[in-house]
Amino acid sequence: MPSSPRISSDTASGNEKGPVDVGFDAQERRRVLRKIDWHLLPIVSLLYLLSFLDRSNVGNAKVAGMSTDLNLTGYRYNIAAAVFFILYSFAEVPSNIALKVFRPSRWIPSIMVAWGLIMTLMCLVNTFQGLVVARVFLGLTEAGLFPGVTYYISLWYPRGERSLRIALFFSAATVAGAFGGILAYAIEKMEGVGGLHGWQWIFCLEGIGKSTIIAALAAFFLMYDYPDTASFLTDAERHYVIQMLKRDSNNLSTDYQLRFVLQALRDYKSYVQVGVYIGLLVPVYAISLFTPTIINELGFSAANAQLLSVPPFVCGCIFTILVGVLSDKHKLRGPYVIGGSFVSLVGYIVLYTQSGAAASYVGAVLAAVGVFPTIAVDLAWASSNAGGDIKRGVVVAMVIGIGNLGGICSSFVYLDPPRFHIGHGTMIGFLSLSILLSCFAMWNYQRINKQKDALCREEGITDDRKGEFVDMGDESPLFRYAI
Numbered sequence: 001m002p003s004s005p006r007i008s009s010d011t012a013s014g015n016e017k018g019p020v021d022v023g024f025d026a027q028e029r030r031r032v033l034r035k036i037d038w039h040l041l042p043i044v045s046l047l048y049l050l051s052f053l054d055r056s057n058v059g060n061a062k063v064a065g066m067s068t069d070l071n072l073t074g075y076r077y078n079i080a081a082a083v084f085f086i087l088y089s090f091a092e093v094p095s096n097i098a099l100k101v102f103r104p105s106r107w108i109p110s111i112m113v114a115w116g117l118i119m120t121l122m123c124l125v126n127t128f129q130g131l132v133v134a135r136v137f138l139g140l141t142e143a144g145l146f147p148g149v150t151y152y153i154s155l156w157y158p159r160g161e162r163s164l165r166i167a168l169f170f171s172a173a174t175v176a177g178a179f180g181g182i183l184a185y186a187i188e189k190m191e192g193v194g195g196l197h198g199w200q201w202i203f204c205l206e207g208i209g210k211s212t213i214i215a216a217l218a219a220f221f222l223m224y225d226y227p228d229t230a231s232f233l234t235d236a237e238r239h240y241v242i243q244m245l246k247r248d249s250n251n252l253s254t255d256y257q258l259r260f261v262l263q264a265l266r267d268y269k270s271y272v273q274v275g276v277y278i279g280l281l282v283p284v285y286a287i288s289l290f291t292p293t294i295i296n297e298l299g300f301s302a303a304n305a306q307l308l309s310v311p312p313f314v315c316g317c318i319f320t321i322l323v324g325v326l327s328d329k330h331k332l333r334g335p336y337v338i339g340g341s342f343v344s345l346v347g348y349i350v351l352y353t354q355s356g357a358a359a360s361y362v363g364a365v366l367a368a369v370g371v372f373p374t375i376a377v378d379l380a381w382a383s384s385n386a387g388g389d390i391k392r393g394v395v396v397a398m399v400i401g402i403g404n405l406g407g408i409c410s411s412f413v414y415l416d417p418p419r420f421h422i423g424h425g426t427m428i429g430f431l432s433l434s435i436l437l438s439c440f441a442m443w444n445y446q447r448i449n450k451q452k453d454a455l456c457r458e459e460g461i462t463d464d465r466k467g468e469f470v471d472m473g474d475e476s477p478l479f480r481y482a483i
Helices: 026-069 075-080 084-090 092-102 102-123 128-142 145-154 159-190 199-209 212-220 235-248 258-266 268-297 301-306 312-328 332-355 357-384 391-404 407-414 421-459 461-469
Strands: none
Touching: 026 075, 026 102, 026 145, 026 159, 026 212, 026 235, 026 268, 075 084, 075 128, 075 407, 084 092, 084 128, 084 391, 084 407, 092 102, 092 145, 092 391, 102 128, 102 145, 102 199, 102 212, 128 332, 145 159, 145 357, 145 391, 159 199, 159 312, 159 357, 199 301, 212 268, 258 391, 268 301, 268 312, 268 332, 268 357, 268 391, 268 407, 268 421, 301 312, 312 357, 332 357, 332 421, 357 391, 357 421, 407 421
């Protein structure tokens, strides 16, 4: 479909006016946003569901017998889980820059074809070394999707509308966790068919049967690049969306220049958001990688553990969407990150202190219900507080990329069954880190906003002068940070 890599959410001239500005009321605005939702969110949510299923099915395969067949003794499973995150983390900033250069509808489907091939071929793995190599390259090829789509959403929606959209997109991860457990329960029964073990069929059918490659090929034609080239919008709608996004961004630059990359890398606020995200993501990956194992160690059979891993993810999906709605409604980010982290913290305290199967299972559900919704809200927070297209893309990639190094930690802390005190205690520590850094970020953003208010009053700075600050990013005196 027609597209242009040079124009994004902030494209049209700031002086351009038209009937759209006066003719679109709140109801029409909601209608246009819903129209964008229906054309963007289903395809990107499907892509992320397939991505998350591919990266986390190693946990289901472990319970299904992979650990025995590949002799994953000692730290071997932990190593296989951890190596995914090495190239995955370091490839995310370059990938988001490539997305801007090559267009979303070309870059995202291309990397998806690559990881679909790797996932399918993982059914041929028959040694620990082969599993490690496959996981390394799976991480490399999947690296661009999550930060890419998060950045992509920020190019279409104003800041106050992003949390729900990222929540809808990220809820695909929780659906993947639930679907993966059900699918693994069924596929595991194919043990011996075609000379493959049941866990090998998990890789094979989740690579071929759910059509990762077919979905990627379809995405070449179903994804739209930018609002100014979206064929599904009328001329009036397109003009309105461009103007809405320009006003939301304070007319900040959309060009690619190295200095905007350096703005992101040198800004201490970027690293505060990285710290918040690491504290959230370590528990998320621990839930994805070890929930079947934790439930199995509570005394349930391997097959029942696969099924019992479903409810925590289903509950996490529901609350991810609910919290996304509330966060956008109240235009608040930090309080929802703190609240979700606290709920998850309570869940891990229950897991740490209780030995009964029922109480521990409730703790596992609370851990998922609390932490899954915080991911979407935190990414909306990080993207909203980075001014300008390129800086925003780099900050999102930094937060997700560096944050995903926490997945290595998640892979090595669940070492002491059946109570897993080391693992649960580590999750309590990381969630506490997120709560503390979120409190600092809220205080800091509020402090800077007050300083900018005072400066604008003293210097008489108004929106009429926004052209003077086009290259300043969120340092512009007209930019206000989301709390």
